[in-house]
Amino acid sequence: MKRKGPKYDKIIDAAVSVIAMHGYHQSQVSKIAKQASVADGTIYLYFKNKEDLLVSVFNEKMGSFIERTGEELREKSSAIEKLSTLIDMHFRLLDDDHELSIVTQLELRQTNRALRAKIGEVLKRYLVLIDIILQEGMNEGVFNQHMDTRLARQMIFGTIDETATNWVMNDHRYNLPKLAQPVHQMLVNGLSNNADVS
Amino acid sequence: MKRKGPKYDKIIDAAVSVIAMHGYHQSQVSKIAKQASVADGTIYLYFKNKEDLLVSVFNEKMGSFIERTGEELREKSSAIEKLSTLIDMHFRLLDDDHELSIVTQLELRQTNRALRAKIGEVLKRYLVLIDIILQEGMNEGVFNQHMDTRLARQMIFGTIDETATNWVMNDHRYNLPKLAQPVHQMLVNGLSNNADVS
Amino acid sequence: MKRKGPKYDKIIDAAVSVIAMHGYHQSQVSKIAKQASVADGTIYLYFKNKEDLLVSVFNEKMGSFIERTGEELREKSSAIEKLSTLIDMHFRLLDDDHELSIVTQLELRQTNRALRAKIGEVLKRYLVLIDIILQEGMNEGVFNQHMDTRLARQMIFGTIDETATNWVMNDHRYNLPKLAQPVHQMLVNGLSNNADVS
Amino acid sequence: MKRKGPKYDKIIDAAVSVIAMHGYHQSQVSKIAKQASVADGTIYLYFKNKEDLLVSVFNEKMGSFIERTGEELREKSSAIEKLSTLIDMHFRLLDDDHELSIVTQLELRQTNRALRAKIGEVLKRYLVLIDIILQEGMNEGVFNQHMDTRLARQMIFGTIDETATNWVMNDHRYNLPKLAQPVHQMLVNGLSNNADVS
DNA sequence: GATGAATGAGTTTTCATTCAT
DNA sequence: CATGAATGAAAACTCATTCAT
Structure with missing residues (x-):
């Protein structure tokens, strides 16, 4: 092999x-x-087999991305900045390779549970990055210290993922990276009409 | 037929x-x-064929749910309450029928694009409910009037969906309906450490 | 039944x-x-079953035709006239009912051997009419007395049938009954350049 | 492929x-x-598929036969001889391979129209051989110059085919090649009692 | 007599994987 | 290392026929 x-x-x-x-x-x-x-x-x-190839596709493409993201985050000093960077890099990764965006957002999802479980393994390393940001933000006092971090992580990832998937399903018709900032703002401040913070 | x-x-x-x-x-x-x-x-x-059966499964189960949800929302007076109700009903639907939750959150996603497109048609009626809540909240002045409603809808749906999917993938081990309130709070106020709590 | x-x-x-x-x-x-x-x-x-229906279709439509043909032939005095009448009636039967011609010449042939065997039973009564004409013509001395009557019958039926099938396959585009006379002439005199023309 | x-x-x-x-x-x-x-x-x-296989069966077996027949005919100098050769070769082909005769005379006919249309394409090349013989015979003056060649072709093919089919349906019980000569004689001279010519 | 809902047997074709060269 | 011809298991769908009403 x-x-x-x-x-x-x-x-x-x-x-x-x-x-x-x-x-x-x-x-x-x-x-x-x-x-x-x-x-x-x-x-x-x-x-080893076709499943191994598909997992490797995800691994090769996302693995290095996760590493680069981790490195980039380390250079940012605040959780707010880090979250902003994470979203931005995520969207730019997909915008830089439309083929890849189709594969990860649409095609690789219609696979059996075993394959998705292995893809999930790779994703975990990404989710850890989010967890770190959240923890940091809570320590800094900028994030709500009473929130359920698992839920927060799911909100962040679910929002980013849903946004990206919609963009692909709309044939990349609009500019995804431009949405990074408003998505970030919305995650931080929520829907409510409070004095802007971001 | x-x-x-x-x-x-x-x-x-x-x-x-x-x-x-x-x-x-x-x-x-x-x-x-x-x-x-x-x-x-x-x-x-x-x-008509197997695909028709699968679409019908989704339609029958979700269609009536969407209607019931629409009716329930009409009885609530504020956008905040409506959003809360939507999340609550969504989570309780899945909690009331674990088999259904496995089917909608995991299995029905690994289908071809044609089938998912038809499922998407049904989902659109659900997304319309979200849009109405958002519009209402902005009119009421409780939701940020400058936000991109499409993004807001994607955040709401993405968060709910990701939360539900994680719950199913964790074998329904924890109580999903109990998460409705914190999810709602997080969507409204975001991650940030606001003083007010809805 | x-x-x-x-x-x-x-x-x-x-x-x-x-x-x-x-x-x-x-x-x-x-x-x-x-x-x-x-x-x-x-x-x-x-x-009794579908096969029985299909055989009955052939039987009902051809059976009465064969009878009518037999009666008509009895009124003709010479073998030449009888052969001419047979061909003429055959072509006019098909021309009078184009749907029937499609069914008998094309569709009913793509059936299993069992069904075609039963159709063959009905056809035998038609072939007997041909045999009688041949025998009569040989007795009259107008037909070659040394010929193999089975072959002669096959030539007559094969020619009529092939002519009719081609006409159907050409979407009834030309006039089939008009071909009765030349077909008759050709069967009687063959391809050769004889002086006499029946 | x-x-x-x-x-x-x-x-x-x-x-x-x-x-x-x-x-x-x-x-x-x-x-x-x-x-x-x-x-x-x-x-x-x-x-490509089962239909392609069946068409290929016919094509392989009949295609080379048609070519061989064409070559053989070119060596004969008169139309009479050529027609005799054609019938003879046709009957011998079927007699040499009884399995093939069952397939072409009985089984391959009970197919859908699409398949038969493709088989018809192959057969056209055979019918062209007949047309050439007819034209030649008319030029030579041995065939009736006023006859409808399409009808003549249908008589020749219809007679050969009907004779062969009957032989197969009678379980090859008699000698088919021996019938080539009388069939030829009958096609040339017809049923009538004229002084022999062949 | 007439209905029509229900039955369930039966076949072509695809494609991941192997292994002799 | 690389090839690519060969393998063979696996599943959706049709339709003649029945029989309870």
Whole structure:
């Protein structure tokens, strides 16, 4: 099981392309192999099976993103800034690669529970970043110290994810990164009409 | 295509049961038929095809829920109360039928885009309810009058949905309806440490 | 098993219509029943099963034709005249009812061997008429007395049938009865350049 | 879609065998695959679908026959000889492969119109051979120059086909090739009692 | 007699994976 | 390392026929 090499990357990229173009259910291994200019059997030299390939797609693309995000966050001093950065980077990641956005927001969701469980494993590292921000904000005193952090995390992730998914389902018709700031503001201040804080 | 009768309901309920128990991809028509104690062919007297059955499952269960919710909201006088009611009813619907919650939060998502598009049609009527609440709250002056209502709707739905999905993925281990109040509070006031608590 | 009554005829006619319009493989019992304005089950009061219905269609339509032809032939005095009459009546039968021509020449052939065997039974009575003409012509001395009558019968029937089938496959675009005379001439004199013309 | 290779031929031959033995409607793909000693899926490496396989059966068997016949005819100098050769080769083809004769004369006819249309395409090349003979005979002056060549072609083909079909339906009980000469004689001279010419 | 709701057997085709070369 | 031909399991849907009313 080679996990590196030029063909490994070619297969990953081919998978994103094919899934984005033809949809998850029309993305046969043979189609991905042809797009990657390798033989069907070659895919099995690099991936245990199709599920492993799909998890790897998510892992490769999101894994490095999560790391970069973590690094970026460390450079910000306040929780408010960190949350803003997280949303901004998330939206820009998807805007920078529309194919990837289709794959992660739409296609990779129509998979069986086992695959989504493994994807969930990767996502956990992202959710940890959110938890850290929340904790920090509460320590700083800028976030409500009585809130349920699990709920807060679900609100943050659910809002970002729903916003991104709607953008993809609307064929990327509007500018997603521009929404980072208002989304951030809304998460921090909620719906209510209070004196602005952000 | 008979759309009523005792067998119609029996098949709908059997589909929910089978999908919740065995998962979407292991829910063959013959399995649903057996669970409903009808012949395979009988299903096709009531539904055009398997996709039609699945859409109908969602429609039957969510359609009446959306109506009931709309009626309930009309009895509440403020946007705050209405939002609170919406979240509460949503969580109680899922808590009242754990099988249904598995089906709507997990299994019915791993379907092709065509099916999800039809499910989306039904959901739109739910999102309209949210929009009405938002508009009302802005008119009342309790919601921020400068906010992007589309984003606000995505925050509300995304948060509710993510919260519900996490609850299902944690095997309904904790009490979901109890989360309605804190979720509502968080949506209204955001993460920030405001003095006031709605 | 009622073999008479107004519904019997209505079902037979409905079958011809439906088969001509939708083709053999799209002619379900329920479609024929609807066209005949009876319930599906009613068909089974008049016919043992679908095969029995189809054989009856052929029988009803061809049976009386064969009888009429036999009577007509008896009024002709020479074998030449009789052959001419046979071809003429055959072509006019099909021309008088285009739906029937589609059913007998195209649709009823794509059936299983059992059904075609039963249709063959009906046809035998027609072939007997041909045999009688041949025998008579040989006795009269106008037909070649050394010929194999089975072959002659196959030539006559094969030619008539092939001519009719081609006409149907060409959407009845030309006048079939007009071909009776030249077909007759060709069967009697063959391809060769004889001086005499019957 | 590989169209050559040893398995291609094995599948074609297996199809003829299975159809001849079990009949068209009892010739499932899996039965043909088993007979050919390949997996079911292998058939779809060589044929687009079952219909494509069946058309290919006809094409492979009749296509080369039509070519051989065309070549043979070119070596004959007179239309009379050519017609004689055509009939003779046709009957010998069927007599050489009884299984094939069952398939082409009986089983392949009980197919839907789409399939028969494609088979008709192949047959057209055979009918062209007949047309050439007819034209030549008319030019030579041995065939009636006033005859309708389309009718003549239908008489020739209808007679040959009907003769062959009857032979198959009589379980090949008599010698078909021996009938070539009398059939030829009858086509040329017709039924009438003229001085022999052939 | 007439109805029509219900039955349930039966088949083509796809595609992830293997393994001989 | 790489290939790609071959494998074979698995499932939605149709429709002739029945029988309780």
